[in-house]
């Protein structure tokens with residue numbers, strides 16, 4: 446059986462339409478962030494899946510680069526995004542040369558899809574791709590999970606992984622009604638600011 450950091454794991458599920466993580470639209474927390482935050486620039490969406498957020502970022506004026514290593518996910522995103530499908534690339538986030546330094550990286554259920562032994566690599570890559578002062582924003586999954594994936598964070602593991610390169614400047618619980626059953630009551634909207642190098 447493939448691991449959740451291998452493309453086959455996701456490909457099989459997208460092809461079968463078995464996607465309990467798929468929000469079917471743009472999370473309310475992101476809609477609020479985009480309405481309130483006046484900065485613009487280059488945003489990266491790693492592990493973008495169906496990519497609903499791509500159109501929301503484009504509409505808000507961001508230059509978007511989204512990546513996923515499952516061909517079925519990329520096809521799905523491109524089909525629903527129409528002209529904005531060109532923002533979505535197929536590739537391995539850890540292996541591809543990154544885009545030019547980003548101002549923002551958007552996270553939803555990508556980190557928790559990775560086994561914890563890959564988290565230091567995630568943190569290092571995020572830090573390398575973001576300009577100093579840039580922000581890693583999105584929905585992070587905290588709690589206890591008897592049968593991962595998803596692999597939840599704890600306060601301690603989040604600080605241990607991200608705290609060196611990032612300062613957490615916002616963390617607030619997402620109301621359970623705004624989450625899918627898989628994540629209900631365990632999601633937080635967070636903003637981590639890249640420390641100066």
Ligand SMILES: C[S@@+](CC[C@H](N)C(=O)[O-])C[C@H]1O[C@@H](n2cnc3c(N)ncnc32)[C@H](O)[C@@H]1O
Pocket residue numbers: 449450451452455456466467468491492493494495496512513514515518536537538539553554555558
């Ligand atoms: C739980 S899904 C989340 C998808 C999307 N972010 C969402 O919120 O619906 C995790 C996604 O990360 C992708 N993924 C996992 N590891 C990856 C990697 N190394 N490079 C690119 N995509 C990856 C998977 O193919 C899958 O689409």
